[in-house]
Amino acid sequence: MNEEVDFVIDSAKENMENAIHHLEKELVKIRAGKASPSMLSSVMVDYYGSQTPLSQVSNINTPDGRTISVQPWEKSMIPEIESAIMNANLGFNPMNNGEMVIINVPPLTEERRIQLVKQAKAEAEHAKVSVRSARQEANKEVKNLEVSEDLEKNAEIDIQELTNTYTERIDKILQTKEAEIMKV
Template identity: 85%
Template sequence: MNEEVTFVIDSAREAMDKAIAHLEKELVKIRAGKASPSMLSSVMVDYYGSQTPLSQVSNVNTPDARTISVQPWEKAMIPVIETAIMNANLGFNPMNNGEMVIINVPPLTEERRLQLVKQAKAEAEDAKVGVRSARQEANKDIKNLDISEDLEKNAEIDIQELTDDYTARIDKILHNKEAEILKV
C-alpha cells in the first residue's frame, strides 16, 4: 500500500478514535446509581465574574456511594456553588452546612433508568455518525488520489473493516453502560 493511502486510513482511524473518546466522556456524565465526582464535571461557577469549572474552585469528593461533598476553597463561594449546581439541571438538590455543599444522590427509579439508557443510546448513535462520517471522508480522499483501481478498492475495503471494528466497539461500550445503568 502506498504512503498516501496509509495516511488517509490513519486519518480515518484518528477521527474514529476521537468519536469513541467523546462517547466515553459523555457516558461518564450519565449517572448509574452511585455518586461520582464526575457527575459535577459540567458545572460552571461564576468565580469573580468568569465562568470556572467547579473542580477549580473546590474539592469534590464522594464520602459514600450516595453522597457528593463539595468543599469550596473560599466559604463565600458556598451559595454561588449551590446556585450553579441547581442551574446545571442535573436533578440534584444541594444543601450546605456552613462548611461545604452536600448533595444526596437519590436512587434511580425504573423510569429514570430507562430515560438514561435512551440518553446513552443517543450518545452512542452520535458516535456512530462520527465514525461513518470519518469513513465517508476517507473514501472521498481515496477517490481523489491518483492510484490504481485495485489499490482504491482494497483501501475502501480496509476503511470499511475499520468502520465495522469501531462500530462494534461503540456497541460494546453502550452495552456495558446499559448494564451499569439498569443494575439495581
C-alpha cells in the same frame, strides 16, 4: 501499500478514535446509580465575575455511594456553588453545613433509568454517525488520489473493516453502560 493511502486510513482511524473518546466522555456524565465527582463536571460557578468549572474552585469527593461533598477553597463561595448546582438542572438538591456543600444522590427510578439508557443510546448513535462520516471522508479522499483501481478497492475494504471494528467497540461500550444504568 501507497503512502498516501496509508495516510488517509490513519487519518480515518484517528477520527474514529476521537469519536470513541468523545462517547466515553459523554457517557461518564450519565449517572448510573452511584455518586461520582464527574456528575458535576458540567457545573460552572460564577467566580469573581467569570464562569469557572466547579472543580477549579473546590474539592469534589464521594464519601459514599450516595453522597457528593463539595469543599470550596473559599467559604464565601458556598452560596454561589449551591445556586450553580441548582441551575445545572442535574436533579440534585444541594445542602450546606457552613463548611461544604453536600449533595445526596437519590436512587434512580425505573423510569429515569430507561430515560438514561435512551440518552446513552443517542450518544452511541452520534458516535456511530461520526465513525461513518470518517469512513465517507476517507473513501472520498482515496477516490481523489491517483492510484490504481486495485489499490483503491483494497483501501475501501480496509476502511470498511476499520469502520466495522469501531462500530463494534461503540456497541460494547454502550452495552456496558446500559448494564451499569439498569443495575439496581
